[in-house]
Amino acid sequence: MNIIELNNVTKTFGKVTALDNISLNVEKGKVYGFIGPNGAGKTTTIRIMLGILKPDKGEAKLLNKDTWIDAVDIHKHIAYVPGEVSLWPNLTGGEVVDFFSKLKGNSNKEKKEELYSKFDLDPSKKCRTYSKGNRQKVALVAALASDAEIYIFDEPTSGLDPLMEKVFQEYVYELKKQNKTIFLSSHILSEVEKLCDVISIIREGKIVETGSLNDFRHLTRSQITVETKDEIKDLHLQKGVYDIETVGLKTTFQLDSYKFGNIIKFISKYDITKLESAPPTLEDLFMRHYEK
């Protein structure tokens, strides 16, 4: 069953087309990674999912309800952390968290206390004294303390230090175990790689790739370093080989993952003494999509 469903959604602001015919589905219990550079349309997509922007064309559904019309009903079952958290300077962090859970109607005091200490946040301080990271923690505590079906995170760790990033990731694992659905927008690729079951790449308002990380492996290249007894000849004539650099008998090159077998057969003729292969990362894929 699809918990999040966007069908052919288009959104324009004046002359700018922010989203161009976007479709995506997230099944229950999945962690969905949404990556793309700044200004690609990540936040606009999320705002449509939250029902605070109305799509010009297409339909957006969460929990099988229209995001614009049934916003309030949907919001009883979601938790959201924006990328840029702005708070009321004259309220304390704790007051903000409590107010949010009061609006939501469910309040779990122990869970909040646990989150405060895990995230190392002092809720008794006024929001005006918080740094960017601390403001983000307030939003994270409010979201993680609430009992929701869908968790939507918009670049949730952009202001956190690596230690806190880890705490956040642990909570995501825990939510995943509880079969919650998670939508994570990010441009920190390692995070997406670690957490997500399904990944979409968005670029200039269009989704250019969707799949699991394994699916993507076929599109990625490995970095191969090889040393042979004999000099390798005609490597550049082989398909799927790029950026060859040769220093004496040591050769490095990029290799399309799906050509792996062919090329290994080819170079084994030259008597391999050493072979290293760096695994493909999302970053390669990402860079390939954004190189102009």
Added chain:
Amino acid sequence: MRKQYFYNVWKMTKFIFKRDKIRLLIWVLTLVLFDMMVLPSMNTMYPDQAARDSFRLVLENPAMIAMFGKGYGLENYTFGAFYAHMMYLWLGLFNGVMAIMIVPKYLRGDEEEGRYEMIRSLPVGRNSNLLASMIVIIITFTSFIIFKFLSLIVLGIETIDFAGTLNYSIGLGLIGILFAMIVAAISQMYQSNRTVMGVSFFVFLGLYIMFSIGILSSKVLLWLSPFQWLLHSQPFVNNIYWPLMIIILVSIVLAILALYLSSKRDLDAGLFKQKTKAHKTKEYIKRPFGFALRLNKTMIIGWLVACLILGASYGSIFGDLESFLAGNEMLANILPPDSEYPAAVIFMGVIVMVMGISSTIPAVLVMNKVATEEKKGRMEIIFSHPVSKKEIACSYFKIALITGILAMFVSALGLYLASSTVMDDNIAFSIMLKAIMVYIPSLILLLGLSLLLTGLIPTKIWIVWLYIGLGFFVVYIGQILGLSETITKLTPFGYAPQIPVDEMNWITQIIITFVGLVLGYLGLIKYQKRNSL
């Protein structure tokens, strides 16, 4: 409209009160106390029929009618009728200003800052915040009505009776609510908090000008202005309620319009889009002086226009000065009884003092920016470039000084333009210019003080305002209250001569200028040496 649009509206209402109760309380108390203080003093100043009648004659001049309205119950000019004539419209204007100062923050402020986005991701209807803000405003002005009513009844002045006070308090409260609803509708149309405030004040001024022109020449225009609906309730005279019903009806229509627009629109969107201009930075902005000028441009222009209008509005009363002074004991006290100069020239000296002090305000606003920009953390990025603190401070000082002098110039210009059209034997522009330029040394002293504070205690930069406020109080109000000379000498304004009545005291003024420069220099040194905030 769907019920879901208003989900959690009461929790939102409580939340607004929680955040803003102190500010709301201060506003309400200030507006209530103001009346409570003015009323008894007016009662002692115009105790009998004769005094009130003489003042009524002054109010019959067209300029005064445009400002205050025609007044009601003139044939039986009781103190109540007189008080309503003087104060009702102006307090109505104050309440309008209060609404415009308060409401945009709830509606666009939070949205622009991105706080509203998180609230909207929770189960909160898309109209809940708007309706909650309306409820807050209605509760605030209702408590205003109650406080105002009780406070005036307690004073127990004869013609300030029960029925009149009730009408008066309700009228003032309702005009505040009306303007809150106008702002609510406008804030659905424009994207930024600043634009909403700007457009609201524009509408506010437009409606007041419509009233002023209408009362002199056009019934239709007059009745289109809500200020006429307010005045026509005629408190303390006839206590009519149907004009106030119009205010309520129009408020309801505006509220529904605002709610309708809000239910249709996207977050961060408005009916009118912000224009996107081609990006091009003008050459002058690329140095600290030009950059500071660019930051302050809009504020400076706004203040220059305000100074021109202030000068012109003072100038417009010169035509009926004799009768005006005869009727106003308060101002008559200031003028020396017999003098070789005509009353108009003496009066100009007093007015120029007010204009001189107000001209320092935009200048000090600019100068204080050195500290306020730093406090907001925007100076850091500038200092990270090869720019010295000295260059920044000096740029601001130069801009501030020029702003102050320009403000004095346009004040005098406004005064001259208006007065020369209403006077038979008008005062020369050069005399006015000399009279106001006497305040330049005081201006330099204030700028020096601002710079000194910037160097020593930048977080307490508001002390300058306290000092200016004291100066204004001592020099202007002090003359009416008869404060002693020594107190007026605490501020630089106390040393400024009233040209041409007084002799120019060159030595004193040079000393003041020198003191100002020394303070500024000390401040500059401290500023360069101290850590950034």
